[in-house]
Amino acid sequence: MKYGFIGCGNMGGAVARAVCKGAGAGDVLLANRTPAKAQALADELGCACGTNEQVASICDFIFLGVKPQMMEDMLDVLAPVLESRAESRPFVLVTMAAGLSMHQIRQMAGSGYPIIRMMPNTPVALGAGMIQYCYDDVEPEQLQEWLCAMAPAGQLDEVPENLIDAASAVSGCGPAWVYQFIEALADGGVAAGLPRAKAQEYAAQTVLGSARMVLESGQHPGALKDAVCSPGGSTIQGVRLLEQRAFRGAVTDAVLAAYEKTKELGK
Template sequence: MATFGFIGTGNMGGALARAVCTRIPADQVFVANRTAEKARLLAEELGCFPSDSTAIAANADFIFLGVKPQMMTDLLAEIGPVLAKRQSRFILVTMASGLTITSIQAMAGGAYPVIRIMPNTPASIGEGMILYVCGDGVAKTEETVFLDAMTGAGRLSALPENLIDAGSAVSGCGPAYVDLFLEALADGGVACGLPRATAMELAAQMVVGSARLALESGQHPGALKDAVCSPGGTTIQGVRALEKAGFRGAVMEAVIAAYEKTVGAGT
């Protein structure tokens, strides 16, 4: 059975380690972090093993590089010599925004097989949207093993690498936009007299239900919106207010701004 090593157990690395541990035996999972105590606590929680970056680089079949883009050069310079000495096969899994498969290979010092992923924070509760692309060196059987292990994180979608950054601007950055929307909805409810906890529950469940309806019905969101907007009713007046404020344009600009930042700076 394949082993999975996570170098970096921050919000996303930790979330993916938790997801993998729902699919494979925890004794096949190893976690490491710059702060060793953080890795130890996560390992204790999951029943997996605390480790360090060098040991994971030397032994794990799937090596998750869970560090920020600006830290990737140093990490790969550290573990590169270890990777170069390996006789067994391994796959690097990168989740660093803006860094291509080719750039990861260059930093690592070899044309190693790489899977590039862009997860999002809902992966921490198994409701993530994980974009991925396999480099040329990844075998189909290895992709299958990887996808099975990652199922616990949520929905996975293969994208060509030239679309990964655009996809991440929607699903990777999108939770922040939705959270702003949730907060604004709840604030509006509070302004109308609702207790804050009630307003937040109503707003959050509405977003969950609306998103599932869109996914499961396959209907265009415009049609779903029209179904709520009765002629002369209250909802269409709310939609009118959003349109007057430039709601859709603002959301589109947010996605484009995030995409341009990723492409331009790799951060």
């Protein structure tokens, strides 16, 4: 079995979904503390389900999808399993844990195994994720194989490890704040008289289309904003109000608060 997942929650489950597309479900093995959760996802994706020990024993890429605070206890149990196979059947650890460095994961796993550290986000579930990654001691063929398996997850960007925490605070956490914005935009529409379902559709499609404009036009977001604001029109009144309420400063501070907390998780 090539790809194994330990922890199939919101993020591990979304990545497993992508890898089933990229590598084929027949090459994927899922494990979770509550086995029924892994079983339900395995049934849906058409892949296999097993135990942490099985993933650690037989998979070539071992995705670690548990919370950072649970990583040490989880790996403590698996360290002897990893050690006993390392010589005969090498493997790559793949961590997605916020705040934990490759060095820390290796210490917890018991040795300096080849490792990929990635920072995905939940839109990975739809193939629309943003994933930063870095690695150490991984063979070029192994990396290529991993990149192929991960391709259906979304945009992959290699970065030095010292940028992962900052990236996590933008694209790892960012979906939560975008959902808050969509909810608020829809609430405004409902307040102005739109039915809820229409308000939500209009808000979400607006965020999707605006994001595509930024990515595909290459224009600065400020210039794109200016193109919406007619002189003496309605939009600039909303811009004025959001500036009064320190909208952009609040978002920037949210990123920095998340960045500081991410660094704390690694201590």
